[in-house]
Amino acid sequence: MHVTPPTPPVTRPVVGPARWQVFGPGLAALIGLFMLTVIYQFDGMSALQRDLGLSDLGALVVGLVSFVVAAALTVPVGLLLGTRAPTAVTIPAICFVFFGVLLVAFTNAGGLLAVGRALQGLGTGAATGATVALILKTRERRGVLAGVFAALAALALLLAPVIGQVISEAVGFRVIQLAAIPFLLVALVVSAVLGIVSLSAAKRQAPPIPNGMPYPPPGPTEFTGGA
Template identity: 55%
Template sequence: MYVTPPMQSTSQAAAKPAWLIIGPGFAALIGLFLLTAIYQFGGRSAIQLDLGLSRQSLLLSGVVAYLVALLLALPLGLLLGGRYPTAVSVPAICLMLLGVLAVAFTPNGFLLSVGRVLGGLGAGAVIGGTVALIRGLRAGRGVAAGVAAGLGVLSLVIAPFLGELVSDVLNFRVVYLAAAVAVFFALVAASVTGIVTLVSAKPPVPQMPYGMPYPPQNPSPYSPEGPPSV
């Protein structure tokens, strides 16, 4: 009698290669860096002086707009980033790139707000997608989560100091141009790992450890075994 072979569990079938974290993970760190890089500890920041903004305007258009957009897109990354990592991360990183370039070349506070909203939406999606991919790892989940959390906190902490230093020495636009280059490399990494995963994926071969896929049929009257018994 034919017995149906055991099927793979849903968690095993849904597991993704660990290298898919590289692109969105790098973009997530840049997104966290950009969240606090705009902050200035004392006095008026370079971006305030260049664009003629008040501290309240910079807070609303530069920090609040980015944070709200990030929180809005975060659930999307958490829900879909683990199942469709490349389809989520690549458009999200493209949004980040557009947002960073908009801030780098902004002539006024309005375009600053637009750029920060775009960047926040992309950052929220890649952060959520990175968390979803780490949760779906078969092995090393705790180590990956610890490393990602540590690097994320480090990005948030050093961003104001580094952003202020570069802005005072050169220009605030240099900070976002450098961030745009980093986002571009994250986009390349996410695209390449997605293509490699797609090419290397093989259709599952059904295993039949318990015998033939179909039960044997009765022999025909003309077979060597003779006619069936009556």
């Protein structure tokens, strides 16, 4: 009896993420890190602390601790899912930061400020985790990407208090929060476009089925030998 050999299993080559996939979550993470320190200033009481009547301890707990704790909860999520579904992680992260910015911009009490800062932290942590995961999985120029992102992150953290102080002293702390919205919208559009491009590239890279068909065509069974 003639037996058709089984079709070998289809294997796909392991391909690391492309460098351009880092741009979406990376931009969202940098905006979030900027928002982390923008409510503070290096000398004296910040405009936000003064306008809301917060003590030094209250400003620390409400403005910083809530952000950092929330970010620590979502960094592992970004690390686990960042390479599998970067767009699915980045877009909700941007939305969290967006709504957090709105709450902080229109807050009149420390409780609402804490909620807004926690939302900002949730989004920043997820985007940062996804960015780190993508950089670690990138096969080409990994060190360059890591160095550039680390330098930009440090720059955002250091420049935010200076920029925030200048703008807040001139027009109030709410404006500096609302000024982040256009940048968040740009990050949202970039992430959506990169997600579509990544999906299209994955479909094009799918390998064809060996021999054109997964199974042999039906036909008569060939017997050898006789009664």
